[in-house]
Amino acid sequence: MSKPCDVGDLRVGGYMLIEGEPCRIMDIAKSKPGKHGSAKFRIIAIGIFDGQKRQFVKPVDLGAEVPLIDKRMGQVFAITPTGVQIMDLETYEYLDAIFPDEPELKAKLVAGAEIEYWAILGKVKIVRVK
Numbered sequence: 119m120s121k122p123c124d125v126g127d128l129r130v131g132g133y134m135l136i137e138g139e140p141c142r143i144m145d146i147a148k149s150k151p152g153k154h155g156s157a158k159f160r161i162i163a164i165g166i167f168d169g170q171k172r173q174f175v176k177p178v179d180l181g182a183e184v185p186l187i188d189k190r191m192g193q194v195f196a197i198t199p200t201g202v203q204i205m206d207l208e209t210y211e212y213l214d215a216i217f218p219d220e221p222e223l224k225a226k227l228v229a230g231a232e233i234e235y236w237a238i239l240g241k242v243k244i245v246r247v248k
Contacts, residue, residue, distance in 0.1 A: 119186045119239070125159050126178040135183040136172045139165050140238045148178070167241055169219065188237040189245075194229055202227060202244065204235060215242040223247060 120135055128134055132143050141163035151157045161174040176182070192204040192213070201216045215235060218224050226247040227233075234245045 120183040121186060122181050123184050124178070125161075125176050125180055125182045128159070128161065128182060128184075133166070133185055133187065134161070134163065134174070135185055136161075136163055136165075136174050139168065139170075139172070140185040140187075141165050141172055166236075166238065167243060185238050190235055190237065192233050192235050194227055194231045194233060196229060197227060204233065204242065204244075207232075213237075213242050215244055218244045 128143060128146065130143055130146055134141055134143060143161055143163045145162040147160040149158045149160070156177045156179060158175055158177050163172050163174065164170070165172065174182075191207045193207060195203040195205045195212060197203075201214055204213045204215055205211070206213065213235075217227075223244065223246065227244070232248040234248070236243045236245055
């Protein structure tokens with residue numbers, strides 16, 4: 119799920135959707151309004167799930183989409199060859215997540231370990247191990 123907002127309300131360190139992919143904003147540059155145009159924002163962001171660098175250029179008064187990030191705690195239930203099974207500690211439902219890209223985070227994943235994960239647009243990303 120996502121919510122609409124103005125491009126002018128976005129800040130560095132925040133999140134937005136670019137080409138349907140949730141991204142973390144790394145840099146924002148604002149150009150001055152010209153004789154026949156409005157001010158524009160050039161946003162450089164990195165994808166949360168794929169790590170790809172993306173650019174976004176739009177007038178300040180147009181809209182953008184901000185993903186709703188559900189930050190939750192869970193417990194590693196099982197390690198499979200394709201990923202990790204997580205049990206949510208509040209709802210006790212099971213989720214499947216892919217292995218994290220960071221090798222030190224991946225090394226800490228063992229059955230029974232408590233983790234923090236983010237659920238964004240139907241995808242799950244493991245952020246840290248407690």
